[in-house]
Amino acid sequence: MDMYDLPSEMLSAKARRATDPPIAWLLRMPIEDPEIISLAAGFVDEESLPAEEVAECARELLGSDEINASLQYGTTPGFLALREEVCRMLERQGAGKSISPNDVVLTGGSQQLLHLITDALINEGDIVLVEDPTYFVYMGTLQAAGARVTGVALDEKGIIPESLEEKLRSLQRSGDISRLKLVYLMTYFQNPTGTSLAWERKQRLYEILSRYCELGKTTFVVEDAAYKELRFEGEDIPYLKSLDSENRSVVLMGSFSKSFSPGLRVGFGWVPRQLHDHVLRQKGNEDFGSSNFCQHLVHRALVTGRYSRHVEMLRLRYRKKRDLMLRRLAEHFPSDVQVIKPQGGLYVWASLPEGVNTGCDGELFKEALRIKVLYVPGEFCYCSEPGVAKPTNNLRISFGMVTEEDIAAGMARLGEAVRTVLK
């Protein structure tokens, strides 16, 4: 224990359970060595950030009556006009009808909403069911909350209904089903696999969950649609939320981070009424409202049409980057590497032959690092469950932040590392 360590009994139970995010050091690496090409970061494309759009919104805002209100304290649920715009947007997208802005909350990115819901519902030992693999940052939040996280396998159409049912049956047998508080699903271009949950699967899942759990009473579903706007191709899929016509059981959350600007930190949630007040109370204690100014900027981007034009542009741009990444992968990687082609989002999930270890202590990671390219080892995205071995042969690469030049160069390097290791 050096002078900077606190005895752990001094910490809250939550702090004792918290650990540093696994990829914090991984994200820091390219900053320390700029020659490293990082395919690891889930950041967004930098050149296409809406600088002009934000500049114009700011200029208009600063010349309007709204300016003082935007620089003053806002309210805990957030700027009403933006909540109303979110409702209209969700209605247009078919999430529901006559959505009330009173059921919507604006948060510091959608991560804060995940945290608020977790804080409102989870006691130590409560169960959260996630896709396996899933979003590793949220696994950190769940770990600190003391949740038991259990995973359900997914394939190219998303989480597998039979596996879900098996899991629920096993929770029922062990008497633990009443402790299942949350089912966390990324339904569009999931992080890390890029898969979306098919419509017939959504219906099956909802039906299965309704059979095993008291949805909206003991168990809530979180539909995280952070990447929904970034669809490059294929037909849109209705929200899972559209099955919850009474706003009882599904928290639908979205974000303007991926589709506009993460630096503004504006996320949103349409929250079941019986959960809404509890989420707001937590938010009142946490920060009593996110940046009002940023909410006004996003509102203006929405009502002026700048937002939707920006999203159109982003779709083309990311599509091009995805295509480039996949082309280079086909070119440089051995043919037995399997890839799910994502129809949107920021990620490509690649599976190497079984037996290859993509982890930080494995050959591949070391070789990749030696030739200065980074990826996220797939094992970070799997749940840790007693008696269940995590697959070790996957990796997540992102075409989000990296430039086209770096995609080309990075994929060549990564392909070389894979070939070296597979030799």
Add this chain to the structure above:
Amino acid sequence: MDMYDLPSEMLSAKARRATDPPIAWLLRMPIEDPEIISLAAGFVDEESLPAEEVAECARELLGSDEINASLQYGTTPGFLALREEVCRMLERQGAGKSISPNDVVLTGGSQQLLHLITDALINEGDIVLVEDPTYFVYMGTLQAAGARVTGVALDEKGIIPESLEEKLRSLQRSGDISRLKLVYLMTYFQNPTGTSLAWERKQRLYEILSRYCELGKTTFVVEDAAYKELRFEGEDIPYLKSLDSENRSVVLMGSFSKSFSPGLRVGFGWVPRQLHDHVLRQKGNEDFGSSNFCQHLVHRALVTGRYSRHVEMLRLRYRKKRDLMLRRLAEHFPSDVQVIKPQGGLYVWASLPEGVNTGCDGELFKEALRIKVLYVPGEFCYCSEPGVAKPTNNLRISFGMVTEEDIAAGMARLGEAVRTVLK
């Protein structure tokens, strides 16, 4: 139980303990009835909000290389250049020497930092010592965390050393002193009383605390200096933090909300090293960083000198509003109403003769509401401790948001209500 109530056993222990903030409905009232003059809200002066300054900062930012970085994700501790500026500012103010930006964290207002520290340290039943009266929003956070909150009386020079020592001795006797995790002090123009903690008191307090507690190991002090910049008169007082030269025991927190713009939601903390990582881990789970764009705006306001010019202007402006409020109070209120004249901040604390009940269920509040003026009943600001009766004869009025016209009219109404009740 209506359809929107969740059975409480479904909630986390934290959510079960959380309640709606006592003054939420009080703040909503003037929105619903615009004829009401609210002296209750602790918001800032609206006309003087830095619209021009933010516009210029935004314009410069949007024309610079920095723009893309500001719209991208930031880091969990926040924009490094702003953390460095905060260090320089704190050094100039005498808080410490060679302050490292690695020990500074930027948060969504200082409220978020209060929440993070509480989350990192407090388990149910842990003790937090506060000034009595204190900042009621933080009492809500502490209540949700399950803390036992105990108060120490204050007078015009801040918290009373003898009362503190007595409280510590009593905790020692009951064997509870090891559970004293936090001592929360607002050292400048405290909310609600407007008093500052005198320098000799700071020294005595620090010495007493060092004698009874293992500072920096079992117990931390939070020095909340949110109102420090708003000094109208009198000599500046060194920070309590300046006594903690090794950055071991005192969290110094500040905010750009009161001195610049609350709508940007940028607060900061200089956090003891052994606590810093734990706070960052909580923040990583909560939102992995506050609005990067707002941090860039505040940074630019600081380095261009716009911030300090704005603060100069604010001091004059609030001083004028305070003077007006006190003048009207002397004019309209009975002479046995006692007032602490604040040398800064946003609040006036008035004490009516004992026996008068300023609470929401009392005569005065009802009469005031009838003639459409609002204040914060003092009882909201006192700790609830078993066996200790809260004083009921105080009220907090703020000259922050209200215009000069409304100060004049509001104080006349409030004086009338007081005279009616005292008749």
